[in-house]
Amino acid sequence: MARLGGWTGYRVGKWRHELRRQQRWLVIELEPTPGAQRQCTGCGQAVVAIHDWTMRRIRELPVFGAPVELHVPRLRLACQGCGPRLEQLDWLDPHARVTRRLADSVARLCAVTSVLHAARWHGIDWKTAKAIDWRALERDLGPVDLEGVRRIAMDEFAIQKGHRYATVVVDVERKRVLWVGRGRSRVEIRPFFERLGPARCARIEAVAMDMNTAFDLEVRQHCPNARVVYDLFHVVAKYGREVIGRVRVDAANQLRHDKPARRVVKRAHWLLLRNPRRLKEAEHIRLDEVLAANRPLMTAYVMKEQLKALWNAPTAWAWRAAWKQWLRHAQESGIPALTHFAQCLKPYWRGILSRVRWPLHTGLLExxxxxxxxxxxxxxxxxxxxxxxxxxxxxxxxVG
Ligand SMILES: [Zn+2]
Structure with missing residues (x-):
């Protein structure tokens, strides 16, 4: 058992089963192996003399389904350099209540499930599980490396159902999170640029973001060489809400005396918002029927596809032609929601054109x-x- 346990510096004294809350526990009493090589946690030097010890109850990985508790006399060594110091152990961290092996297992579980579930699985307190996961994450992630960052994306997200917000900054090239901070105002995102420092800020070439944020002003203040690139994902989401949503509601209202037709339009909502390439054949037919029956809906839908195409224009020239055409179509559409959307989008043209030169893969933000x-x-x-x-x-x- 001692060899399986790998509790260096200790051997198994007694062990027994104990019934706790209708569960069979395995309690193992460890005792220090006489004459074992011991190391001081302070200086790492080998120390022979033991100063004193305290009995600790330490959780270990379960054995054959039974929870395991170790009783460990934790030694303080009489180090000549440091004085009384805890013994350095490769299987138990100082002041830890679980073995390193159990901690690793908890951290692995926390990567795929909630802290609460990980804690329940091992029968430990969720605060303990969280502390374990926290330490493991900090150890594995280390400090953020801000060197060589050239292209970033910034995005905000709600922490609690739209009440509190936070901002995430991502290195687009290496697909890693550089910074997460509370809030979404200019002042609240400033710490990121301050940490980056003027020299590294000057090396930022492009920043992808949603156009409805305060980020662009802050970026311009700190990063003199950066181009702001508006993110397709956010523009299309806004278009879905403000144009397609509006047109669909109007269409359904017009059909309020024709209940079956109204239902068809109402149900078509998700079909209209989905990527047409992902639709099944039957869904394609339904979509075609809905669009044929409603001209504004058809227009709004086609305009969405053309809007998306702006982000894939091969050259600035092709982009300009497509952009002008899109604006003209929107203005001539006779659909107020679409005309309004186009008016709002117009001042942001530089950030959309930037996409041609800086093809930041904004699927990352999504x-x-x-x-x-x-x-x-x-x-x-x-x-x-x-x-x-x-x-x-x-x-x-x-990555990389
Ligand atoms: Zn020492």
């Missing part, structure tokens, strides 16, 4: 947005920003 939602759902109930932000960093640790 991916991070979705991942944050998942993390939020899993971690529900733990209102701890720092831990939440650490989990976001861990989800995008980077």
């Amino acid at each position: 991916g991070i947005n979705n991942k944050i939602k998942v993390i939020k759902r899993i971690a529900y109930g733990y209102r701890d920003d720092a831990y939440f932000f650490l989990k976001i960093r861990a989800a995008f640790p980077g």
Whole structure:
């Protein structure tokens, strides 16, 4: 058992089963192996003399389904250099209540499930599980490396159902989270640029973002050489809400005396918002029927596809032609919601054109947005920003 346990410096004294809350526990009493090589936690030097010890109860990985508790006389060595100091052990961290092996298992579980579930699985307190996960994340992630960052994306997200916000900054090239901070105002995102420092700020070439934020002003203030690139994902989402949503509601209202036709239009909402390439054949037919029956809806839908195409223009020249055409179509559409949307979009043309020169893959922002939602759902109930932000960093640790 001692060899399986690998409790260096200790051997198994007695062991027994104990019934606790109708569960069979395995309690193992360890005792210091006489004459073992021991190391001081202070200086790392080999020390022979033992100063004193305190009995500790330490949780270990379960054996054959039974929870395991170790009784460990934790030694303080009489180090000549440091005085009384804890013994350095490779299987138990100073002041830890669980072995390193159990901690590793908890941290691995926390990567795929909630802290609460990980804690329940091992029968430990959720605060203990969270502390373990926190330490493991900090150890694995290390400090953020800000060297060589050239292209970034910034995005905001809600922490609590639209009440509190946070901002995430991502290195687009290496697909890693550089910074997460509370808030979304200029002042609240400033610490990121301050940490980056003037020299590294000057090396930023492009910043992708949603156009409805205060980020662009702050970027211009700190990063003299950066181009702001508006993110397709946000523009299309806004178009879906403000144009397609509006046109669909109007269409349904016009059909209020024709209930079956109205239902068809109402149900078509998600068909209209989805990527047409992902639709099944039957869904395509339904979509075509809805569009044929409603001209404004058809227009709004086609204009959405053309709007998306602006982000894929091969050259600035092709972009300009497509942009002018899109604006003209929007103005001539006779659809107030579309005309209004186009008017609002117009001043942002530089940031859309920038996409041609700086093809930042903004699918990354969409991916991070979705991942944050998942993390939020899993971690529900733990209102701890720092831990939440650490989990976001861990989800995008980077490549290369
Ligand atoms: Zn020492």
